[in-house]
Amino acid sequence: MGSQFAVSTALAGADFATFPDYPAEIRAPVGTTFGVSAYQINLGGGPITTAGDAPEVLVAFNPAALKVSLPMLDKGALLIVNTDTFTDRNLAKAGYDSDPLGDGTLNDYQVVAADISHLNLESVKEFGLSKSEGGRCKNFYALGMLLWMFDRELQPVEEWIRRRLAGQPTMRDANIKALHAGHAFGETAELSANLSQVKLPSADMAPGDYRGITGAEAMALGIAAAGELSDRAVLFCSYPITPASPLLHRLTHLAELGVGTFQAEDEIAAICAAIGASYGGMIGVTSSSGPGLALKAEAMGLAVSAELPLLIINWQRGGPSTGLPTKTEQSDLYQAVYGRNGDTPIPVLSASTSGECFEMAIEATRIALRHMTPVILLADGYLSNAAEPWRIPELSAFAAIATNPVPDSDDSPQRRAFTRDPASLGRAWVSPGMPGLMHRIGGLEKDIDSGHISYDPANHQRMTDLRAAKIDAVAAFIGDQKIEHGPDSGDLVVVGWGSTYGPIYQATRRTGVSHIHLRHLNPLPGNLGELLSRFDKVLVPEMNAGQLTALLRANLCVEPIPFSKVTGQPFLIRELVDKIEAVRREAS
Amino acid sequence: MNDKLTARDFATSQEVRWCPGCGDYAILKAVQKALADAGADPANTAFVSGIGCASRFPYYVETYGFHTIHGRAPAIATGLKLANPGLDVWVVTGDGDSLSIGGNHLMHALRRNVGLKMLLFNNEIYGLTKGQYSPTSRVGTTSPSSPKGSVDTPISPGQFAMGCGTHFFARGVDTDKVGMSDVLQQAHAFTGTAFIEIFQNCIVYNEDVFAGFTERKTAANTQLHVKHGEPMLFGENKGKGMRFNQDTWSLEVIDATEAPDEVLIHDEGNAIVARLLIDLNMPVAMGVIYRQPAISFEDTFYAHHPSRMQRTRRVRDFIKGPSSWKVTKD
Numbered sequence: 001m002g003s004q005f006a007v008s009t010a011l012a013g014a015d016f017a018t019f020p021d022y023p024a025e026i027r028a029p030v031g032t033t034f035g036v037s038a039y040q041i042n043l044g045g046g047p048i049t050t051a052g053d054a055p056e057v058l059v060a061f062n063p064a065a066l067k068v069s070l071p072m073l074d075k076g077a078l079l080i081v082n083t084d085t086f087t088d089r090n091l092a093k094a095g096y097d098s099d100p101l102g103d104g105t106l107n108d109y110q111v112v113a114a115d116i117s118h119l120n121l122e123s124v125k126e127f128g129l130s131k132s133e134g135g136r137c138k139n140f141y142a143l144g145m146l147l148w149m150f151d152r153e154l155q156p157v158e159e160w161i162r163r164r165l166a167g168q169p170t171m172r173d174a175n176i177k178a179l180h181a182g183h184a185f186g187e188t189a190e191l192s193a194n195l196s197q198v199k200l201p202s203a204d205m206a207p208g209d210y211r212g213i214t215g216a217e218a219m220a221l222g223i224a225a226a227g228e229l230s231d232r233a234v235l236f237c238s239y240p241i242t243p244a245s246p247l248l249h250r251l252t253h254l255a256e257l258g259v260g261t262f263q264a265e266d267e268i269a270a271i272c273a274a275i276g277a278s279y280g281g282m283i284g285v286t287s288s289s290g291p292g293l294a295l296k297a298e299a300m301g302l303a304v305s306a307e308l309p310l311l312i313i314n315w316q317r318g319g320p321s322t323g324l325p326t327k328t329e330q331s332d333l334y335q336a337v338y339g340r341n342g343d344t345p346i347p348v349l350s351a352s353t354s355g356e357c358f359e360m361a362i363e364a365t366r367i368a369l370r371h372m373t374p375v376i377l378l379a380d381g382y383l384s385n386a387a388e389p390w391r392i393p394e395l396s397a398f399a400a401i402a403t404n405p406v407p408d409s410d411d412s413p414q415r416r417a418f419t420r421d422p423a424s425l426g427r428a429w430v431s432p433g434m435p436g437l438m439h440r441i442g443g444l445e446k447d448i449d450s451g452h453i454s455y456d457p458a459n460h461q462r463m464t465d466l467r468a469a470k471i472d473a474v475a476a477f478i479g480d481q482k483i484e485h486g487p488d489s490g491d492l493v494v495v496g497w498g499s500t501y502g503p504i505y506q507a508t509r510r511t512g513v514s515h516i517h518l519r520h521l522n523p524l525p526g527n528l529g530e531l532l533s534r535f536d537k538v539l540v541p542e543m544n545a546g547q548l549t550a551l552l553r554a555n556l557c558v559e560p561i562p563f564s565k566v567t568g569q570p571f572l573i574r575e576l577v578d579k580i581e582a583v584r585r586e587a588s
Numbered sequence: 589m590n591d592k593l594t595a596r597d598f599a600t601s602q603e604v605r606w607c608p609g610c611g612d613y614a615i616l617k618a619v620q621k622a623l624a625d626a627g628a629d630p631a632n633t634a635f636v637s638g639i640g641c642a643s644r645f646p647y648y649v650e651t652y653g654f655h656t657i658h659g660r661a662p663a664i665a666t667g668l669k670l671a672n673p674g675l676d677v678w679v680v681t682g683d684g685d686s687l688s689i690g691g692n693h694l695m696h697a698l699r700r701n702v703g704l705k706m707l708l709f710n711n712e713i714y715g716l717t718k719g720q721y722s723p724t725s726r727v728g729t730t731s732p733s734s735p736k737g738s739v740d741t742p743i744s745p746g747q748f749a750m751g752c753g754t755h756f757f758a759r760g761v762d763t764d765k766v767g768m769s770d771v772l773q774q775a776h777a778f779t780g781t782a783f784i785e786i787f788q789n790c791i792v793y794n795e796d797v798f799a800g801f802t803e804r805k806t807a808a809n810t811q812l813h814v815k816h817g818e819p820m821l822f823g824e825n826k827g828k829g830m831r832f833n834q835d836t837w838s839l840e841v842i843d844a845t846e847a848p849d850e851v852l853i854h855d856e857g858n859a860i861v862a863r864l865l866i867d868l869n870m871p872v873a874m875g876v877i878y879r880q881p882a883i884s885f886e887d888t889f890y891a892h893h894p895s896r897m898q899r900t901r902r903v904r905d906f907i908k909g910p911s912s913w914k915v916t917k918d
Contacts, residue, residue: 269666
C-alpha cells in the first residue's frame, strides 16, 4: 500500500460522495509508525443503530495491520484477513508470539480468512504485470469481496477506476478485473456479512459474566448441554450448507462433551443417520437451511411415525430454491409447521438472539425426549454468524432432561415399547441392545396399543388424533407466553419471532408499545389468544410474506396487521418505529 | 443365553405376507438359520430396511427391527451403528430400494465400509408397486411402465459395489440353502460392509428370470461356486474349470480334467478377477467373490474421536469461551 494508487486517498475523493447508494462518511487514513495504512468506510452511515466510532469491518492485509487496528474494533466485528502474509517472519515483525489466526485471539470476531495476495495475483495474471504492479490490485480485490458482502453495486467503483486510471489502460483493466474477481470470490465462497447490527443498550445488561457469542457457538454449546442434562451422547449428522455449516464446525470442537459429528453424503442421509442414532439411544441432531429442510421432510415423518426423538435445526435463508444463500429470511415457518405429507405435526421453536440459541437447543431437546417426537428449531443466517454479548448462564439453573422409563409389565416388548406416558404421550425410548425388549418399528401405521402394523380405519383415526394430542401436550408443558415489556393491554402490541427480536425490542421501547416475542410457534403458547385479545391491534413484523400472521389468524382468530420485509436484510429500527407510528395514526 | 437358539427362535408372531411361492420365504429361513448357527444375540441384533417387498423382512425376525423409508436404510443403519458399534446390524433391501432411489446411500456405505451386513434381494423388477422395470431389469423387459420393452441399460450390483470400493461382495440364490448358508456366515463374520446380492425369484412379476442358471437340475453346469484358495471348478463331477486368458484378459471355460494346472485358483483379494467373475454370464459366479478386509468406519470414527464419544469434560469447561468479562451493578 502507500503506492500512487493508495486506496485511502482514492476513496476520499469527492466522486464517491456522488454514489447514490454509497458510503456517506469517509475518514482520513490512520497512519502508524509501522507503516500501516488503512482506510475506513462507514457503510450505510447513520441510520443503522450501531453508533460509535468502532469500525465493523477490518481488512487486514498483514499481521502488522491486524495488530494495529484490532484494538479499534468492537467484539463481533468482521475481519477479512489476508492469510498469505501470515508467515512466521511477518508475525514476528508485527510482534506476535503466535499466529493470531490459530491461537484464539480472534475468537470474539467474525473472521474471513482468504489468500487475498495469491488470489489477486492469479486474477490479474493475464495482464503481464510485475509482481508489485499486480500486488497493488489487491485493494480492489478486497473491495470486491466487501461489495459482495454488503450488497453494493460494482458499477460505481468500476466507473471510478475508469476515470481515475484513464491514462493507464493496463492498470485500469487489471484493477477492474481484480474488483470483479474479489466480488466473484465472495459469491462463490458464499461469504456473508451478518454483523450484529442491533445491540442492546448497556443499561439493559444484567449483572453477571459475559462473553461474545455467535448463534452457531451458542447452539453448539446448547446441544452439548442437552446431552449433559439428559446424560446421553449426541450424534450430530449434517451436510454442509450455507449458512448452517458453522454449527457443524463448532461442534467438532466439543467432542469431549460426548458429541460426535458425522458429515453425511446428503441432507437426507444426514437426517436418516440422526434418526438411526436416536434409535440407537443417542440424541440424534441434524441441521440445515431451507433447501435442506425440504429434502429432510419425508424422514421427519418417519420419526413422527416411529415416535423417536430428534432435533432438527434450520438456519433459514432467503428462498425460494437456492434463493439468497447468504441473506437472512424467516420464510421457512410454513415449511417447518406444515411441510410434510400426511397429518404430521411437529413442535416448532425459534431462537430470538444468538445467545438464546443455547437455551432453545436445550428446550427443544427436552421436548423431543419427553414427548418422543422430532422437534424443529428455527434460527437464521443472521443469528448463525452474528456475535453479541451473552450473559453466561448458570448451568445449575437447567433441570435434568428426563426420558420415559420402559414400563415394567408382562406385556409383549412390542406393546411395552409403545406404552405412552399419559401426560406427555411420549413412549418409552427402547433401543437395540436392551435385553428382552426386541420389537419392530417403522413408517407403516401401527396399532395404538400393540404397536404392530395396523390398517384398521378406526385405529388410523385414533393414531392421527394421538399425534395431534401430543402437540397439545407440548402446549401444556411449555407454559404461558410472557410480554417482553410494555403494558399488558392497550392499543397496540407488536408480535415477533426469531432474529427480529433486536429491532422490535428497540422500536417498541422507543414508542412505548408492548412487545411479545414468540419462542414456540407450534404449538403456540396456550394463553397467547387471550393475551392478544387485550390489545386493539396486533402488528406482526416478519422477514417473510406474512407467515406468522397467517398462523396466528388460523389458530387464534385474530386479525393481525402484517409488516413484511423480504430484502434479505434485517429490519431497521427506524422502519419499525415508522410503521408503529403509522398504525397508531390510523387508529386515532 | 444358556440354550442355543434355533432358527425358530428368530421367527416373530407376525403373519408373513409375501406372495405364496416368493423367493423371500427361502431367504428368510436361511437368515433365521444363519443367525441361530452364528449364535447371534437377538437383543444385540437389528434389521433395518427401506421400502419394497424385501423391506418387510424386519417384521419377521425376532430381533430389533426398523422398517424405514425408501432407499434410506443404509443411512439410518450407519447412524445406528455409530450410536452402538457393538450391534449386529443387517440391512435388507431390493434392487429398486438400493440401486434406484437409494443408490447414493449404498455407494457411501460401501466406500466408508460401515459394519453392516447388506442383503440385496435382486429380482430385476419392482414388486410392491406392481411390476414396473427396475434398474437391474434387462433391456427389453416388458412391464406396465414399459409395454414395448425397457430401454435402460441395467446396472450390475457387483460392478457398482466394486466401483464404490466395497470390501466384501458375495452372491447367492434364494433357494440354494447350502450356498446361502455359507455366504451369510461369511458376511456375519466380516468387519465392514458385507454386501450380498441374492438372486430372488419374483413369481408374480418376473417369474423365472434367473431360471437359466438357478434351475436345480442344471445348476452344477450353470453356477460357479468360488472359494478362496480353491480351483474354480464347476460342472458334473467338477469337470470344468475357469482359465484366465492372457490374450483377451477374460475368463474362459476349459476342460479341467485335461488341463487341471491351468484352472485359476480363486483369490478373493484380487479385485481384477472379482470383476471378471461378476461379469461372467455362464457359468454365473456365486459365493464370496471379493473380500479385502479393512478397518470399519465405526472403528475409525471412534478411534479418531478424542473421547470415544464419552463425556470426559463438562459444558462449564467450555461455556466461558476464550474471553469473558463482568458486568456489575452501577
